[in-house]
Amino acid sequence: MTTAADAPEQESWFQRNQQRIAPWLFLAPGLLFFMVYVIIPVFQSFNLSLYEWDGLGAAEYVGMRNYEDLYWEWVDRDAFYISLKNNLIWLILYLLAIPAGLFIALFLNQTVWGIRLYKSLFFFPFVISQVVVGLVFTWFYDPTFGLLNELLGLFGMGPLNVLGDERLVTYGIIVAGLWPQTAYCMILYLTGLNAVDPEQIEAGRLDGAKGLRMLWHIILPQLRPATFIAFVVTIIGALRSFDLISIMTQGGPFGSSRVLAYYMFEVALSEYGFRMGYGAAIAVVLFLIMLCFIAYFLWSMYREERGH
């Protein structure tokens, strides 16, 4: 090592400024990809929503007309507000996955023989594709042979055509979506329960806390990180619901199970479609709804960062 001593004089500009340049070199490829495929397209969609465009010819600037069409439903009757309402139903009912997941996690948080396998098998629904989940539940609801009607038949009820009924269809699809989502929340809580401080539980027991009181006052506060993540992924999952609707009903019957995500796709890329600007306007509305939650998540993360 003869160069070590006289290295300082030979240091190139790059070597001297290494610590300032290095982060940008490490960031460059990832940032470039992310900019091109995610960040810039968001702005492009905003811009596109002010145009009328069929995806091939020239785009015509129409100002806010796409949004007016949405607001007054001049183009598609009974589409936008039904989608919006269904989005809201999804958002609220999907949150049931959190208590349901907690319930199953509490049920499985034991150390009996074979429990590890049970936990894995309960997690199963999350790992399989929503396309398959959709198919499975379509059969479950099938009016001629579905298990649901077989069960209802036992109690002298039915038959019920869940996916063919405008009033039931959205709830039917949400139940299908809750199945994997509950599994996800369950695994979050199982990991969380593992980390609960045993001393605090003992202290609680000495104070005479048990059952629900113990859960509420001692366990849940310690599960807060798990609850936060469960909340984030469930909200995002609810607003992203597309696969199940596309597989199970294609938005039907008569558009009654559409959500914004599906409606946008239908407008822009299906046989009804190629109204790109109009679709972009729908996407912008969905994005703005999501943005409220994204801002909240980032705010929480920011406080966490400051806390460190």
Place this chain on the structure above:
Amino acid sequence: MFPKPIEKQPRAAQITYQAMLPIALLLWLGPLLAVALFSVKPAADFTNANYWGLPSSFEGAVNYGLVFFNSDMPRYLLNSFMITIPTVIGAVALSSMTGFALGIYKFKSNLWIFFMFVAGNFVPFQILMVPVRDLTLDLGLYNTKTGLVLFHIAFQTGFCTLFMRNFIRALPFELIEAARVEGISEWRIFWYVVLPLMKPAIAALSVLIFTFIWNDYFWAVVLTQGAESQPVTAGITSFNAQFRAAYQLMSAGSIVAALPPVAMFFLMQKHFIAGLTLGAVK
């Protein structure tokens, strides 16, 4: 431990619990078991309305044989692997670097760039749909696996960066400082010091991204069409259209399509769960 360990409960409670476990599991997985049952039935059972009874004969080999040798399914599966594996490699590679940059260096815009990755990861797909489709068309990559892979890598980089950065933050910073004192270049610190320590994070992300991408349906529909490039999630809808009302084949096809991520999960369970909790719940 909460709830109270069952071993400390009366004998009756223990037996009830042990009995309830398999029942609960059967109910929970009921819909899947039904598909598994369908997939080994002969076609005749469905025409005779024997939907939920035992198979009149065991036709598993016939049904799965047809899926594997007489349909486009192997093609779709291969496509799925050819889309998923490069995406995993690409996203992990890019995000180990971005995660390293954001986790180790202090510079002004650090937190903003980090938040941009996080926020981008949460946007609805629809707002990206038209521009990304156009970009892919312009690049001449529409209806190719490459087009899909490039987008997936870019989008997954957001989530992966979140994960990697938080993981690197938790590493002992003294290691890096010590290396700097030794005069080791930043690239070598990344490669020889940090990367070996990131193995658990890389494993966790790999299994997770594998599952996400394998199960992606939306982008497969938006960016591809036809058997030459479609992954299995999109392919199965054409498969099902082809074998409409052949429930035994649709079931067998679905099970085949669902199997790889399931296998991945069982093989790498520990890493998978570490990834799902975003590293935030230990």
